[in-house]
Amino acid sequence: MLRVIGKRIALLIPTLFGLSILLFLWVRSLPGGPATALLGEKATPEAVARVNELYGFDRPLPVQYLTYMGRLLRGDFGVSINTGRPVLEEFATRFPATMELTIVALIFAIGIGIPLGYLAARHYGRILDHGSVVLSLIGITVPVFFLAFILKYLFAIQWSLLPPDGRQNPRIDATHYTQFYVLDGVLTGEYDAAWDALQHLILPGIALGTIPLAIIVRITRASVLEVQNADYVRTARAKGLMERTIRGSFILRNAMLPVVTTIGLQLGLLISGAVLTETVFAFNGIGRFLRDAIFGLDYPVLQGFIIFIAILYALINLIVDLSYSVIDPRVRVQ
Amino acid sequence: MSTILPPAAGGSAAPNDPAIDSGRGTGLWRDAFLRLRRNPAAIAGAVIIGVFLLVAILAPLLAPYGGNDLPGRTSITPTTIPGPGELDGFPLGLDRFGGDVLSKLIWGAQASLLIGVISTALGLAGGMLLGVLAGGLGGWVDNVIMRFVDILLSVPNLLLAVSIAAVLGQNAYAIMIAIGVSQVPIFARLLRSSMLSQRGADYILAAQTLGLSRRTITMSHPLPNSMGPVIVQAPLPLATAVIDAAALSFLGLGGGLPQTAEWGRMLTYAQSELAIAPQLAFLPGACIAITALGFTLLGESLREALDPKTRRK
Numbered sequence: 001m002l003r004v005i006g007k008r009i010a011l012l013i014p015t016l017f018g019l020s021i022l023l024f025l026w027v028r029s030l031p032g033g034p035a036t037a038l039l040g041e042k043a044t045p046e047a048v049a050r051v052n053e054l055y056g057f058d059r060p061l062p063v064q065y066l067t068y069m070g071r072l073l074r075g076d077f078g079v080s081i082n083t084g085r086p087v088l089e090e091f092a093t094r095f096p097a098t099m100e101l102t103i104v105a106l107i108f109a110i111g112i113g114i115p116l117g118y119l120a121a122r123h124y125g126r127i128l129d130h131g132s133v134v135l136s137l138i139g140i141t142v143p144v145f146f147l148a149f150i151l152k153y154l155f156a157i158q159w160s161l162l163p164p165d166g167r168q169n170p171r172i173d174a175t176h177y178t179q180f181y182v183l184d185g186v187l188t189g190e191y192d193a194a195w196d197a198l199q200h201l202i203l204p205g206i207a208l209g210t211i212p213l214a215i216i217v218r219i220t221r222a223s224v225l226e227v228q229n230a231d232y233v234r235t236a237r238a239k240g241l242m243e244r245t246i247r248g249s250f251i252l253r254n255a256m257l258p259v260v261t262t263i264g265l266q267l268g269l270l271i272s273g274a275v276l277t278e279t280v281f282a283f284n285g286i287g288r289f290l291r292d293a294i295f296g297l298d299y300p301v302l303q304g305f306i307i308f309i310a311i312l313y314a315l316i317n318l319i320v321d322l323s324y325s326v327i328d329p330r331v332r333v334q
Numbered sequence: 335m336s337t338i339l340p341p342a343a344g345g346s347a348a349p350n351d352p353a354i355d356s357g358r359g360t361g362l363w364r365d366a367f368l369r370l371r372r373n374p375a376a377i378a379g380a381v382i383i384g385v386f387l388l389v390a391i392l393a394p395l396l397a398p399y400g401g402n403d404l405p406g407r408t409s410i411t412p413t414t415i416p417g418p419g420e421l422d423g424f425p426l427g428l429d430r431f432g433g434d435v436l437s438k439l440i441w442g443a444q445a446s447l448l449i450g451v452i453s454t455a456l457g458l459a460g461g462m463l464l465g466v467l468a469g470g471l472g473g474w475v476d477n478v479i480m481r482f483v484d485i486l487l488s489v490p491n492l493l494l495a496v497s498i499a500a501v502l503g504q505n506a507y508a509i510m511i512a513i514g515v516s517q518v519p520i521f522a523r524l525l526r527s528s529m530l531s532q533r534g535a536d537y538i539l540a541a542q543t544l545g546l547s548r549r550t551i552t553m554s555h556p557l558p559n560s561m562g563p564v565i566v567q568a569p570l571p572l573a574t575a576v577i578d579a580a581a582l583s584f585l586g587l588g589g590g591l592p593q594t595a596e597w598g599r600m601l602t603y604a605q606s607e608l609a610i611a612p613q614l615a616f617l618p619g620a621c622i623a624i625t626a627l628g629f630t631l632l633g634e635s636l637r638e639a640l641d642p643k644t645r646r647k
Contacts, residue, residue: 018485029501141626143577145584145601146619153612272492276581280605291585294496302497310488 005318012314019310020072023303024065030299033057037297038081072307078300082292087304090289096179097167097285100197101277102270104205106263109212114259117220118252124225132217139214144273148207148280155203165282168197204281208273212266219262223255230254256327264320267313363562366639373639379569379631386625389440390447398423399434401441401595407432415611429614430603431593439621441595446625449510449579454572456514461521462564468522469529469560470552480526483519491516491574495582504589509582516578517571524567528560566640569633573626580622597622 030037035051043051052058056067071078077087120132156164168174168181174193176184182201185194227233228251236246274287282288286305293301370376389396399405406428409416417427418435426435468479486494495512502508532538532555541551580598582588588599597618604614 014481015484015488018481019488022485026497026501031501031503137627137630138623141573141577141630142623143580143619143626145581146615146623149601149604149608149615149619153608153615157609157612268490271490272581275492276584279585290493294500294585294587297500299500302493302500306489306493306497309490309493310485313488 001322004322008314008318008321012311015314016307016310019307020069021065023306024068027299027303028061028064030297034299037299077304077307080293080301081298082296082301087300090301091286091304091308093179094284094286094289097181097283098274098278098287100180100182101201101204101208101274101283101285104201105209105212105270105273106266108205108209109216109266110263113213113216114220117217117259118224118255120217120221121224121228129221132221136214136217139210139217142210143276144207144211145276145280147210148204148277151203151207152280162203163196163200164203167200167284168193169200172196200283204277204283207280208270208277211269211273212263215262215266216259220255220259223258224251227251227255253327257324260320260323260327264316267316268309271309366636369639370635373635375631376635376639379628379633379635382624382628383632386443386447386628390444393440393444397437397440399437401438401445402591402593403434403437404432404593405434413610415607415614417611417613426617427611427613429593429600429611430607433593433595435614435617438595438600439597439617442597442600442618442621443625445506445594445596446576446579446622449506449513450572450575450629453510453513453575453579454517454568456511457517457571457575458521458565458568460514460518461523462525462561464518464522465525465529465560465564466552466557469526469556470548476526479522483522486516486519492578492581495578496585496587499582499587504587506588506590509579509588512582513575513578517575520571521564521567524564525560528563529556532556532559563640566636567633569629569636573629573633576629577622577626 027034027037033048033052034055034057035048036043038051038055039047049058056064075088079085080087080090083090116132116135120129123129152164155162163169172193174181174185174190174197175188177187178184181197182194185191185197232254233246233250236250271287274285275290276287277283278285278287279291289301290305292298293305406416406421406424409421410428410430410432415428415430416424418425420427424434424436426439429435429438464479464483468476489497494516495509498512498515499508502511529552535555538551538555541555546554580596580601583596583598584601586602588594588596592599592603600618601615604611604618607614
């Protein structure tokens, strides 16, 4: 197990190295160069020259790259142009918000997606099956931000059931230790604050979770359809095993491998979706911060975030691969 | 188009080919076409795309006003925006700037189609180039290219597109190139794997025995045989391209005038009017979703029709 993990982390190094070169070149190819991005387009040539000297942008590219790489390895991702605070610190304060949102979205997507996909396959060709196919088709084709608008209009504006934006009602005086608002409320015993934060998560969570939901329904359905006619299922039936055991231990468990892979692959989609969802719901997480970074051309933030995501992506893929051996013991043998 | 069809499949159905029981000997492509014609999802997709194409091409004739015109500027106030049917001459009402919503939706179809088709064509071209180099040359070239594709894949699509658009400036071309580049990995992987799967084929061995150069063999056998299956995958990325283009211009990366007729852009400005004029969000949003639905239905039916596994059923 440890050897597998070590090997995977070693494989990550060339990818990150390549990515760092691309990002380095990306910043140098920004219109007007990094100095203009820092100072804005109306900067005087003298100011640009001074910044170039100060940050070393006038030195040869390989030297600049080595300095940049050295800082990255020490965990220094630079300072945000928009806010003037270290990039890592900005991420640390905003990441919990997006994490909370993503967890709600995934609970929604997995909690509904797997049972629905399973039931659709069990009732293949009947109304429930057709319904799930149509539903997943709609889920894939409706843009996240449009869905966010529909939810916001219906549930927040028209029927006033849920809050339209933000993370928590500003009138609630809540204590925040972890920046996970729901968790904070539970830990401090301020249950009304936790409940309020949870209500703020429902609409954006559903908006963000719908595409993963649609994909999980499809994969689960296809996977169960393939597995339920397998020879070992027929054998299990012939042996006279209880239908419940057959469904749980034979069909569902074997059908889960592609589903778990798919869930792991949703990360990119969730991050892109978070940028859009957080924009519509004025939700103060990483997504909204990135959107502002895009407009301010806040390249240290974008750079740092892309590296961060690439590492996260690799880690999640690793967890997915390791979870195979839990689900399917045959993988362990190899 | 006929040059890219796999010659192996055309007209030479093997005796045990399941397509034969329809009574006439059909090849893969003809069979796929027949199956598509019987598939209601494919027909629905084709109709949606057909209507969308017609509207986009005939936009100058269909739209009552130009895309950036503001004919109803005098009819809007800060608190009221005339909705559908509330004002003569503007069947779908006005937007915040005083633009005719119907005209903007029609011009928006043209903008979306252009961005979608051009960006997917760019992605296809770039992906094919990388795929041919990787699959044809193999060895270290293959390794370097596939690592590069891995790097592109490790950055979420929208962020990749946004980063590229940031370098190229805020305009429609930047969006096309950005989405095109973000689609390169899909096509590169498809073409490469499709070419690799033919590596041990008899006709390649035959060509090698004849002493043909590697370039000639690659260009005349695996490449033409792989291009068809990759190109038919294009409708699905087209759906993604339409949605991503809308997302990028929704985030404000399209550049140009604020009232530019573009579906994503219309949604940006509908945001603040959601309480008084929800139709400003719903109409362009529905257009994006329906177009994406059309491409998805067509793309999936096409893929299903060409998949030998489902062919046997």
